[in-house]
Amino acid sequence: MGTGSGIRTLVAAGVAIAGAIAGFLLGADINAVVVAAVAGLAAVLIAAAGESAEGLSRPEARTAPEPLGVQALIDALAGPVLVTAGTRVACANQAARALLGAHIVDQDVRIAIRHPAAAEPLIGTIDEAGSTTHLVGIGSREQRWDMRVRPLDGERRLVQLVDQTQLHAAERMRVDFVANASHELRTPLASLRGFAETLREEAGEDPQLRDRFLGIMLDETRRMQRLIDELISLSRIEAGKFQAPDAVVALDTLVREVRGAVADLHGGRGRDLNLELAEVPPIKGDRTQLSQLLHNIVGNAMAYGRPGTPVLVELEPAGDMVRLRVTDQGEGIPANHLPRLTERFYRVDAGRSRSVGGTGLGLSIVRHIVERHRGRLEIASTVGVGTTVTVLLPVSRDEPLS
Ligand SMILES: Nc1ncnc2c1ncn2[C@@H]1O[C@H](COP(=O)(O)OP(=O)(O)OP(=O)(O)O)[C@@H](O)[C@H]1O
Numbered sequence: 001m002g003t004g005s006g007i008r009t010l011v012a013a014g015v016a017i018a019g020a021i022a023g024f025l026l027g028a029d030i031n032a033v034v035v036a037a038v039a040g041l042a043a044v045l046i047a048a049a050g051e052s053a054e055g056l057s058r059p060e061a062r063t064a065p066e067p068l069g070v071q072a073l074i075d076a077l078a079g080p081v082l083v084t085a086g087t088r089v090a091c092a093n094q095a096a097r098a099l100l101g102a103h104i105v106d107q108d109v110r111i112a113i114r115h116p117a118a119a120e121p122l123i124g125t126i127d128e129a130g131s132t133t134h135l136v137g138i139g140s141r142e143q144r145w146d147m148r149v150r151p152l153d154g155e156r157r158l159v160q161l162v163d164q165t166q167l168h169a170a171e172r173m174r175v176d177f178v179a180n181a182s183h184e185l186r187t188p189l190a191s192l193r194g195f196a197e198t199l200r201e202e203a204g205e206d207p208q209l210r211d212r213f214l215g216i217m218l219d220e221t222r223r224m225q226r227l228i229d230e231l232i233s234l235s236r237i238e239a240g241k242f243q244a245p246d247a248v249v250a251l252d253t254l255v256r257e258v259r260g261a262v263a264d265l266h267g268g269r270g271r272d273l274n275l276e277l278a279e280v281p282p283i284k285g286d287r288t289q290l291s292q293l294l295h296n297i298v299g300n301a302m303a304y305g306r307p308g309t310p311v312l313v314e315l316e317p318a319g320d321m322v323r324l325r326v327t328d329q330g331e332g333i334p335a336n337h338l339p340r341l342t343e344r345f346y347r348v349d350a351g352r353s354r355s356v357g358g359t360g361l362g363l364s365i366v367r368h369i370v371e372r373h374r375g376r377l378e379i380a381s382t383v384g385v386g387t388t389v390t391v392l393l394p395v396s397r398d399e400p401l402s
């Protein structure tokens with residue numbers, strides 16, 4: 001019930017009682033007066049109740065929403081945003097305070113965003129369209145930002161920091177990849193060309209020399225072929241990364257098959273391969289890719305382990321995953337190289353890798369296969385002792401293999 005109708009009800013009740021008293025003073029029967037007073041009051045209360053019920057069903061009068069404050073607006077944005085007034089920071093959202101420090105509000109904006117390239121766009125003259133400046137090293141040394149400054153009203157400006165670190169890293173990876181791939185192809189190509197020219201000019205007459213040169217040329221073409229095959233394979237795996245594999249694969253059978261296939265490679269290292277395969281449930285996977293993964297990891301252990309030392313391949317259940325572990329006894333890998341091993345073309349010792357016909361793409365292919373299978377890859381190594389590569393792959397929830 002509103003205040004207005006409440007007062008009206010009281011006045012009406014007063015009038016009803018006053019009427020009854022007047023009736024009494026004018027000599028009416030006391031019973032009749034009481035009946036009149038009660039009836040009058042009841043009528044007033046019924047009318048008041050009706051009014052309040054009506055009031056309930058009536059829609060609330062519309063009031064325009066309060067305009068949102070600048071602080072509330074910028075707090076709703078995910079990236080760092082500040083509003084400056086002249087040279088001061090007028091307000092900053094949570095992301096900006098986390099990046100630049102909680103104390104930046106009211107500070108000089110050139111101190112808040114301490115970067116030689118930032119001062120001019122922050123407090124210098126600015127046109128309607130605003131400006132974008134690239135800043136490196138705010139937050140951490142590697143972080144890259146686009147600082148977008150737009151004029152608001154009066155002396156106020158909106159400053160937005162857009163994180164470009166990931167984009168930059170992706171772009172750099174693309175450029176590096178093209179450069180590395182070209183370099184890897186150019187080296188054997190230059191060698192092929194050199195030998196072909198020599199053969200045509202002089203060495204072609206000498207059968208022994210010709211044979212040796214042709215042998216080298218054949219090796220170089222094989223290296224190029226392998227590199228191109230691996231590049232195609234890598235791009236195929238990457239392209240299919242978001243499509244989950246759907247075959248049901250028994251890893252123990254696959255490990256035995258791979259052992260058979262690599263037995264004669266790496267100078268007969270196949271006899272050093274020891275399998276310890278516990279009974280494991282089948283996994284959901286892509287058979288060809290899992291075979292490729294095994295070839296790469298087991299191939300590395302055979303190539304980089306010391307000749308004659310055992311290479312152990314283990315398979316065991318691990319909760320709702322299957323754990324595959326390949327351990328060799330070799331020179332190992334220094335810790336600083338471990339995080340970069342799965343980058344394309346990354347080799348610890350490029351000369352050594354090339355001498356065993358390596359392209360530096362093997363572990364990068366392994367990583368992409370593991371990612372497509374929603375698995376995990378871990379590489380642990382102790383220099384002078386050896387390396388263990390562990391792959392965890394999720395168990396298939398489908399019916400077991402018949
Ligand atoms: N088991 C291992 N022991 C020691 N070093 C290893 C081992 N596995 C990999 N590495 C190092 O990691 C590098 C990258 O391995 P990766 O398999 O990606 O490439 P690669 O073996 O050189 O070439 P590819 O596998 O394409 O033929 C290798 O060059 C080698 O230096």
Ligand SMILES: [Mg+2]
Pocket residue numbers: 296299300358362363
């Ligand atoms: Mg390899």
